[in-house]
Amino acid sequence: MRPTPKERSLHKEKIMDYLNFDRKGPKRHCNKTLTSDGKNFSVHDCILGAASDYFKTMFSVEMKEKYDEVVCVKNVPPKRLENVLEFIYSGDIDVTEENMLEVLEDSEYTQIEGLKSFCNQFILQVVNADNCLKLRAYAKRYNLDDVLDKTDQSIKENLASVMKHKxxxxxxxxxxxxxxxxxxxxxxxxxxxxxxxxxxxxxxxxxxxxxxxxxxxxxxxxxxxxxxxxxxxxxxxxxxxxxxxxxxxxxxxxxxLTAETGAELLVIGGEGSEKDCVVYNVNTKELKYLPELSTKRVGATSVKVGRKVYVAGGAENSDAVAYNTCEMFDLNEQTKWNSLPCMGECREFCGSGLIGDSLYCIGGFDGTIHSASCERYDARSDVWNEIAPLNQARSGLACVVLDGNIYAIGGLDNKYLSTVECYEPRADKWRFVASLSKELNRSFSCVVGNKIYVVGGEMNDESISKSVEVYDPTSDEWTTAFELQNPALDATVVVI
Structure with a gap:
């Protein structure tokens, strides 16, 4: 019969407890004295050598310290040396954010791998945007590879704020x-x-x-x-x-920009193709299917910012509850749609526009009423804010930006609308401009050549339009440009 692992562990612990007591009290078995800044510490050289490669070398090779009873430790202050000795004898040490770098330095100096490893694990838990640069420097100096990876990740995720740090x-x-x-x-x-x-x-x-x-x-x-x-x-x-x-x-x-503007249209969602995203090349007449939306969307609205397409609101179908969710697709990567912060209100059949780096969502239907409310999403701050409401509540509107102003076109407010409103961001105010030639609900629009094109939509008799109307802001007039081969309803379109 042999002692169990637990019994053997208790035996070792009892011996170390006695030796720790001996160095602090009777000193019957201590054979060395460490001194730091005038303070002395009685120790057992065999215990220090077993825990620390630094002391093992010092006490085993032909060095002066091997034979001296009193050994000076120059680079570790008294309080910190006491903490190191406590760890050697008992395995216990209090590491905090205030002293972790000192403990790391002492563990490296004394070559105590167990202490260094413990300190490494603690530092991993406290890496943040405020200390990642400093901790990265220590990680490089003391070869803490996992800490280096963690600090690099923190820098990457918080780069803007990190770059402001001293x-x-x-x-x-x-x-x-x-x-x-x-x-x-x-x-x-x-x-x-x-x-x-x-x-x-x-x-x-x-x-x-x-x-x-x-x-x-x-x-x-x-x-x-x-x-x-x-x-x-x-x-x-x-x-x-x-x-x-x-x-x-x-x-x-x-x-x-000259080569690409107006050459392709990206059609997103709509009844019968709720998750489809299809690129239509105006010049070659070719179709290309992109990754599907993450959510089925009918009556959504969309804008393009640089090489990113933003889609907001909509619903799973025309009878479902409206969403306040939004997503973005990167035309460069073309891998998947990514979620964005939600709007303040649920909206389907709303309009949208882009001015600078701000996305505007206009009107819409929240499932109960047609809305005049409008809100703006700042892509830089990742926040939605409310702006001036429309003069006339409307959902199912078409919406575009032209010359820095937003146009809200047609829609529905318990009746089909032909009215058009123009929003001036500097004044935060809506005004009426020339109306469409007919009432249109759930049409879609885009700007090509400094003119507004409105495509399809539901007419007053509930039939679906094939026509494309064009608005010239210089003359404040609408004309019919051409007709589609098939009627169009509830899709959304951007010029890419």
Missing amino acids: DFMQLEVDDMTIIIKQRNKDQEEAVFTGIVQWVNYNPSQREELFVNLFSQIDISSMSSGFLAKVAYENLVRSNLVCSNMLVDNLIKSFRQ
Whole structure:
């Protein structure tokens, strides 16, 4: 019969408890004294050697300390040395956010892997946007690979706020380059702002590094408004290489816009094809199917921001309860639809428009009443806010943006509407403009060549329209452009 593992563990614990008591009290068996800043600690060299490679080497090779009864520990202050000794003898130590880096340094200095591992696990639990840069530096210094991964992930997820932290300004250029390479695709504007701040923090030594950092940014993903700020930045304007990069990108973007604008239509959802997303090329007449919506949508509304398409509201079918959910599709990646924050109100058959980086949702039907309420989604802050209501409640309206104004076209308010309203964002006010030639509900619209095209819809006699009407804002008049081969109802369309 042999002792159980538990019995053996209790035996070892009893011995260590006695030796820990001995070093603190009687000191009958201690054979070494450690000293730090004038404070002495009685110890057993065999115990220290068993726990610490630092002390094992010190007490086993032909060094002066092997034979000295009193050994000076220069790099660990008394209080911290006492904590290290307590861990060696009992396995116990109190690691906090305030002392974790000191404990890490002491574990590395004394070469106690168990203490270093424990400290590593604690640091993993406290990594956040405020300390990730500092902890990343320690992770590199002490080879904490999992902490390095965790801090890199935190930096990636919180890049905009991290770049405002004082620790960011102390980074070396190599670390800056690594952080830039790890960024998300939608963080180019934040990265540019951070690079400028970092260079200006120490311009005499860092200005020459700006070109290389600037070249790693994808300028094409920036908004037109932000590109204007880039163009006026002194670090860009004063450097011929950076200026040429900016000009080349603008020319490329202009050519791409010229080639693509109006060439394709993306038709999203609608009755009979509730989750379908189909691209129709106007020039080649070809169809291409994109990944399906994550939710069936009839009577939804959509806009395009850069290379991203946003869809808001709608319902599973024309008799279902309206949604307040929204989703986004990246035309570059073309992998799946992603969820966005919900609107303040549930809306189906509402209108939408895009001004700057803000998505506007106009009117709609909440399942009970036709609504005049309107709200705006700021893509930068990821928040919805209420704006001025329509003069006339309407759902099933068509909605577009032209010359910085939003047009709410036709719809239904207990009767079919031909009226059209124009919203001026600066005044936060709606006004009536010329009406359609006929009442239309649940039509869809887009802008091509500075004119508004309204397609299909349900007419006053409940028949479905094949016609396409065109509005010219310079003359404030509507005309009929052509007719479709088949009637169209409850789809949504954007020019891509």
